[in-house]
Amino acid sequence: MKYLNEYRDSNLVLGMIDEITRTIRQKWVIMEICGGQTHSIMKYGLDQLLPESIELVHGPGCPVCVTSLEMIDKALAIASQPEVIFTSYGDMLRVPGSQGDLFSVRASGNDVRVVYSSLDAIKIAQDNPDKKIVFFAIGFETTAPANAMSVLQAQKLGLNNFSLLVSQVRVPPAMHAILGSPNNRIQGFLAAGHVCTVMGYWEYVPIAQKYKIPIVVTGFEPVDILQGLLFAIRELEENKIDVENAYSRVVNYEGNQAAQKIIERVFEECDQKWRGIGNIPKSGWRLKTEFNGYNAEEQFQVSEITPIESQLCISGEILQGLIKPVDCPAFANQCTPEHPLGATMVSSEGACAAYYRYGRNL
Amino acid sequence: MCLAVPGKIIEIYETNSLLMGKVDFGGVVRETCLAYVPDAKVGDYTIIHVGFALNLIDEKEAMETLALLEEISNQDLTE
Numbered sequence: 001m002k003y004l005n006e007y008r009d010s011n012l013v014l015g016m017i018d019e020i021t022r023t024i025r026q027k028w029v030i031m032e033i034c035g036g037q038t039h040s041i042m043k044y045g046l047d048q049l050l051p052e053s054i055e056l057v058h059g060p061g062c063p064v065c066v067t068s069l070e071m072i073d074k075a076l077a078i079a080s081q082p083e084v085i086f087t088s089y090g091d092m093l094r095v096p097g098s099q100g101d102l103f104s105v106r107a108s109g110n111d112v113r114v115v116y117s118s119l120d121a122i123k124i125a126q127d128n129p130d131k132k133i134v135f136f137a138i139g140f141e142t143t144a145p146a147n148a149m150s151v152l153q154a155q156k157l158g159l160n161n162f163s164l165l166v167s168q169v170r171v172p173p174a175m176h177a178i179l180g181s182p183n184n185r186i187q188g189f190l191a192a193g194h195v196c197t198v199m200g201y202w203e204y205v206p207i208a209q210k211y212k213i214p215i216v217v218t219g220f221e222p223v224d225i226l227q228g229l230l231f232a233i234r235e236l237e238e239n240k241i242d243v244e245n246a247y248s249r250v251v252n253y254e255g256n257q258a259a260q261k262i263i264e265r266v267f268e269e270c271d272q273k274w275r276g277i278g279n280i281p282k283s284g285w286r287l288k289t290e291f292n293g294y295n296a297e298e299q300f301q302v303s304e305i306t307p308i309e310s311q312l313c314i315s316g317e318i319l320q321g322l323i324k325p326v327d328c329p330a331f332a333n334q335c336t337p338e339h340p341l342g343a344t345m346v347s348s349e350g351a352c353a354a355y356y357r358y359g360r361n362l
Numbered sequence: 363m364c365l366a367v368p369g370k371i372i373e374i375y376e377t378n379s380l381l382m383g384k385v386d387f388g389g390v391v392r393e394t395c396l397a398y399v400p401d402a403k404v405g406d407y408t409i410i411h412v413g414f415a416l417n418l419i420d421e422k423e424a425m426e427t428l429a430l431l432e433e434i435s436n437q438d439l440t441e
Contacts, residue, residue: 001388003368003407003419006428015435036365089412117413119395139412142366145398146414149380157378194366197409197416220365227431249424250409256417259398349365 003249007221013044016226020233021051028236029055029185030229031178031321033171034192035062035349036220042358044222054229057185057321058354060174060277061192063139064091064347065319068273069307071138071167072097077302078134078165079105079112084300085128087121088136089143090114094346098308118143118150118164125154125162134296137164141195144168144285145259148266151287151294165296166286169272171195172203173283179211183322188232190218190225193247198263200255204243212241219247266291275343276316313342318351325352325360332356366411368419369394371402385410 006012032038038058041047047056060066076097079086086102093102093114106112111131115121118135125133137147147164154162171192178184191204196217204215214235218228227246235242245251263285272284292298312330317323325331325344335341337353344350348357369385374396376382381396385408392413396402399415407419 001368002370003424004388012431012435015437016431019434019437039365116392117395119413142411142416145416146395146412149395149397149414153378153380194409194411194416197366223431227427230434248427249420250417256398258400259416262398 004221007219007223008044009223013049013222013226016223016230017049020054020226020230023230023237024051024053024233025237027053027055028187028233029057030188030190030232031057031059031186032190032218032225033059033061033175034195035065035347035351036194037061037190037192037218037225038351039349039354040220040222040225042354042360045358046222046225050229054233058318058351059178059321060274060319061140061171062319062344062347062349062351063143063169064095065315065343065350066169066274066277067092067095067138067167067343068275069098069309070273070305071165073305073307074297074302075102075136075165076100076105077305078296078300079110080108081300082110083132085111085113085124085131085133086136087113087115087124087133089138091347092136092138094340095343096310096340096346098305118146119153122150122153122157122159122162125159126157129161131161132299133162134300135162135164137166137168140169140171140192141198144263144267145198145256148262151266151291152262154294160293163294163296163299164287167272168267168285169274170283170285172207173280174274175207177277177280177283178320179207179213181320183320186213186321188213188236189215190228190232191215193217193219193224193251196247196251196255198256198259200253201243201245201251202253208241208243214241215243217243217245217247217251219250274319276319310341315342315344315352318344325355328352366409366416368407369410371396371404371406371408374402374404383415385415
């Protein structure tokens with residue numbers, strides 16, 4: 001497949017590793033913000049090929065992992081109502097709430113469906129006028145254009161049985177939270193390529209300047225990740241602070257203007273609670289009040305929820321890059337992908353699931 | 363979740379006044395919303411996420427980057 005195979009070429013990968021080894025002189029701690037990149041690093045064994053002086057720290061860029069427990073519990077409560085068809089991206093169904101998950105709600109006889117796109121949920125709403133269709137609109141800036149468009153489409157089609165349960169999160173405020181923490185160890189960032197495809201990378205310039213840290217927009221294939229690392233290490237070794245683009249076949253500085261326009265039309269900025277991390281100011285998007293008719297939180301009265309988080313799970317520290325999954329006492333014994341204690345073991349992009357799947361516990 | 367895959371646009375049309383298309387992912391063809399890549403033409407490559415094209419792939423940038431990376435990775439052979 002064009003635009004995939006050439007970025008997985010083993011000779012190119014080894015050549016890039018050699019160049020990184022030639023370039024690096026000191027120890028550096030670099031965070032890949034996106035869980036998709038964590039997955040690629042583990043899948044292709046890049047962590048084991050790179051010089052030991054690079055420590056890769058896995059960031060909180062896994063939307064399934066950071067969706068708050070309150071929001072999962074809300075989803076479970078709404079999905080349990082008999083008139084509802086609850087639709088969601090597949091990864092969310094196994095995320096543990098305080099009691100059970102969406103799969104267990106489905107097993108109890110409720111209608112919970114996996115959809116590939118928010119527009120599939122629109123079609124379900126058209127086909128089931130006597131039901132209330134709720135779409136679980138989670139994700140970073142990558143899903144926001146799709147989720148926002150579904151609201152405008154529902155409006156255009158005159159659907160009054162469609163609503164979104166919104167839990168949108170944003171990357172730049174999370175980077176501020178990580179870099180501003182007194183425990184911060186991160187010296188360089190690989191920014192998430194597909195988030196930047198939508199948003200561009202102008203938002204990262206003030207972050208790089210404020211915290212004096214190189215930020216490199218990076219893609220997802222092994223060659224892309226090594227290019228991002230090489231650019232970051234060159235900057236660190238030369239004591240430069242810059243935002244660079246190592247994913248220029250897809251990303252430009254301004255981002256996708258058409259997508260940003262629709263996001264701005266439908267959503268507004270809000271504070272957001274991140275699972276395991278806590279509240280991050282201005283790190284989320286919610287529906288504007290003019291779209292209350294499409295807001296599941298307005299349409300369904302869910303009684304007050306008191307979430308109960310597993311005492312054993314330390315995913316919050318893992319999501320902030322403070323510890324590695326293998327350092328968790330529950331990893332690979334009480335907590336496995338079949339019986340996850342926390343979301344970082346559920347999602348294929350969660351750091352714990354990536355370590356488990358690719359045998360980093362062996 | 364943020365995984366997005368490249369595909370080739372093989373058909374463009376409108377459904378409910380929304381720009382849609384068929385995209386070929388190495389043999390698997392799926393319907394995709396093209397509203398965010400209004401300049402797309404049949405034959406263009408695009409990057410798809412949750413059923414939406416997020417952007418077109420810039421072939422010139424792709425070729426230039428690959429040439430640069432190949433040069434970097436062959437450095438020890440040529441020196």
